[in-house]
Amino acid sequence: NLSDLEEMIRLGAVAFKAFLTWAPEIPAVDDYSLVKAMEILSDKDRVIGIHCENDSIIQGHKNSLKKAKRNKMEDFLESRPEIAEYEATCRVALLAKETNAKVHIVHCSLPQAVEVARMFRLQGAKVSVETCIQYLTFTKEELLRLGPYGQFNPPYRSPEAVEGMWKNVMNGSIACLASDHSPYTFEEKEAGFKSIWDSPEGVTGIQTWVPQFFSEGFHKRKMPLSKFIMLCSTRAAQIFGLYPRKGIIALGSDADLVIFDPEAKWIVSSKDLLYKKKWSPFIGKEIKGRVDITIVGGEIVYQNGAIIAQGGQGCFISPEYSQS
Template sequence: MTTIIRGGTVVNADRAFRADVLTDGDKIVAIGEKLDAPANATVIDASGQYVMPGGIDTHTHMQLPFMGTVTADDFFTGTAAGLAGGTTTIMDFVIPNPQQSLLEAYHTWRGWAAKSAGDYTFHVAVTWWSDKVHEEMGTLVRDHGVNSFKHFMAYKNAIMADDETLVRSFTRALELGAIPTVHAENGELVFQLQQDLLKKGITGPSAHPLSRPPEVEAEAANRAIAIANVLGTPVYIVHVSCAESLDAIARARAKGQRVYGEALAGHLVIDDSVYQSADLEFARGHVMSPPFRSKHHQAALWQGLRGGNLHTTATDHCTFCAEQKAAGQDDFTKIPNGCGGVEDRMSVVWDAGVNSGMLTPSEFVRVTSANAAQIFNMYPRKGVVAVGADADLVVWDPEGTRTISAKTQFAKGGFNVFEGRTVKGIPSHTLHAGNVVFARGELRAVAGAGRHVDRPAFTKTHA
């Protein structure tokens, strides 16, 4: 299939310029003004619009078995929703149970992901340690295109990695040319705070942020960064939500340490007042970890994105319906943690970031796709509009508007943390592998069209 996108402004992380973009099959084959195209080519008029690389969401959980239930979005519905919002690649998580083979879990997730409509790739969590885990990390890097390993410093008595596991896994990742990523919350502190709140009879969703204050996140971020520094490995901190964690990243980077930070679209625009709502179903719908923070922390995260100490934007897309969330109606620790957003991230970041002047269009591309592609070794296949790159593109209408609502979203779960927000700046068209999969509100996602993205190991000079 051949497609020509005419008359738009191409926006990459380094520059913007007027050009047509020609795709053939799943690749970009030409970029320039007034390009010739075959008579049978699909023509997209991008006049007055931007042509940008498809978004990369570095943090999603599709079809995740978690806290006794399974997320509402599977790999088809979740990736399809992403395509509607301009995200063409997701980075999901294989999360083995403690004592489970990493390879066994990986193959299970690959089976689930076969129905994906957009491209996908995996971080693999290290939830326990043994010689077998050491060996299987090597197999995943060498044979399965995995170059990142996730470590949960939270969720005591479940998937939490202790310091020994962090040290051993970080060391192994460095040997293999892989990058460790961490969910930074002190799981022991969270557990104790949760028990204290329950003993006091504070059982509703308002207790959730009280059990996970910024200090809990900051301690874990500082610890992970210190361990990485001693071992000489890079480290990527997922869903940075507070100023204190950002400060830890900024200090380390100022000293030359390779530390990368990720911000969630939700943490950028939603504050902790949601947990005080008298509508308990609404409050439970916002329970995720780390929780939403005060406006002070939002301002810090924007500063981090603008200043280069936060590098990517994601969603932690992990959808649960009201009935699933109600499992914790008498005990906030039993509310399944997770919110959606894969469909809305690009528009929310554009509306709140670019329209306010905090980000330029090129900086938007940097934090929604280019940095992710570079940090996780998918560049220049992903994250850039260039000849030879994948034909994963979003035609972006900066004047287009949409009011976000669970009633009109493609994602499942029946809830949206951005409910009622009108965003200015939306995709008019999304191309995945050269195919138009979203066009002015019409979703044309195809189950199974998504491809697994192999990510090669890094060279020692990166590590």
């Protein structure tokens, strides 16, 4: 909706998102519309987040697999090859450079794609990259066992890709982490056991990714605490224009804080989940590090495993107000 962008910005929209491949109820954006959107958002100093996968490649693979009556989890993984993400990232980085737009590549799974973004940044492109905990922890065997409950886009790649993504997390090529939280009902997910093409793609993770990233990054890989905080909070606030209102503990910033026990050991269980539907691909994962208290605007909203806040306490903020 190119004609709506400027009005949405006037009303305070923080950022925008586009998919280069089909998502439920969201058609893949064509290149012309993407370029025009980048030009508008560049002029208005707004970020566009982009899901980078080549739709034509994916649909071709998917149709071929369906015709062959292949409908298992391994077939889903095959339907979204690395080249689909790599090509789309190359295209987006080039368009970002040519339009001078601020582009944020969301939930990246591929080390080669991270490297493309890094190379274009060296040429002046304003391209940042995020990844998610699912691209840093899973094995193929785990996902084949999970079936539709481990189905997300882009998909898991390989052990080598996992290690490559960790390298990019540690060396600063990846700006921040995110959850890509996509909740669905049990009924929706269970349909994928009959045919993987009938299950919606996406997994839950918003409750578990921070402690899981701490466990994997800080404890297992000796990540400095300052880098952990940067990846979980500061850089995201900076990228989306909410810094220093968010992303820092400082005079005048919002008192949004987490009290975190770095030594607490626990195993993810459905009884601990606060989601409406108590499922997670991370159930059974052992984690070291746990959120004890969450404070928003100076008020305790979460404590001892329960949300204790009343609704209606939040307020809308825009980049202009956050940076003033």
